[in-house]
Amino acid sequence: MSTPVLKPEMLCQVGLIVRDVEATARKYAAAFGFAVPPIIQTPGFDNARTTLGGEPSEATARLAFFQTGQLVVELIEPDEKPSVWREFLEKNGEGVHHIAFRVGDTKATEALLAEQGIKTLQQGLFVDGSGLYTYVDSVPQLGVMIELLENFPKDRVGSA
């Protein structure tokens, strides 16, 4: 029996890869009566500290978010550079790319996942530096990519 790694009630997000985040966000807004959300451009390596397979990456994306109860819907339009987002778009087209769980300690969670044969694929800071996201190679075992989301304690914001 293996150690549980993720807390089910920490499920907080469903992330979709799209070709045109503005167009899709407008369709969500029109269908469901949301305000059109702001489009957020993620920064390059200097600010996001993005790594892909452990190597620094300049991959960026444009994002839009809708809050729907416990779940946030994230729309992600990847740029042309290699990333887990770009790979999904090229392989699968548009669709649900990941589900996210909040974690308290990314490194400890990564270590437990590694014991289960699930390694980290891509990692980076939130746009405002307030936390860390981590995509892991869970598709073969779970049928979906898992993202770990860690919010840094307030006094660490900006210092990561």
Added chain:
Amino acid sequence: MEPIQGLGDRVLVQICIIVDDADKYAKRYSELLGIPIPEVHVTDGYSETEARYFGEPTEAKARIYHWYFGNVGFELLQPLGGKSVWQDWLDEHGPSVHHVAFRVTDSAGVAREFARHGYPVTQQGFFTGRFANGGHTGMYTYLDTEKALGTTFELLESFDQNGEIH
């Protein structure tokens, strides 16, 4: 155009992953999330569900495991034959997230609202299982939203035991 009416607070209540071996995936979720494997639910064919796939009666069945992750239903669904949007998805994409769901109280009305926005019904059916009085317990409806919204949206409706007798 007026937004789709009848979705209440627009809260997503379910994520469903279509898989080729529900037992295998359920075991892995159980281990990695520290949750018991729930009792498996196998849906019935047309005589019980009156399921329709693009308007045509279908014997579509599925093997389903369902948990609550917080307030969100989390479903693993393995298609078991009969024409279905589930089998189409599995054939085209392999195991992956198929839909997210809203809870509604008027499936027909909300489906008309989706159709008004260009998202018609693809598959619809009653839940398997009945109330003691013989009435259906609820129904599901899939909408053709995948191309426009990036995923399939489903409507879930639970019937009132005293209000719906079929």
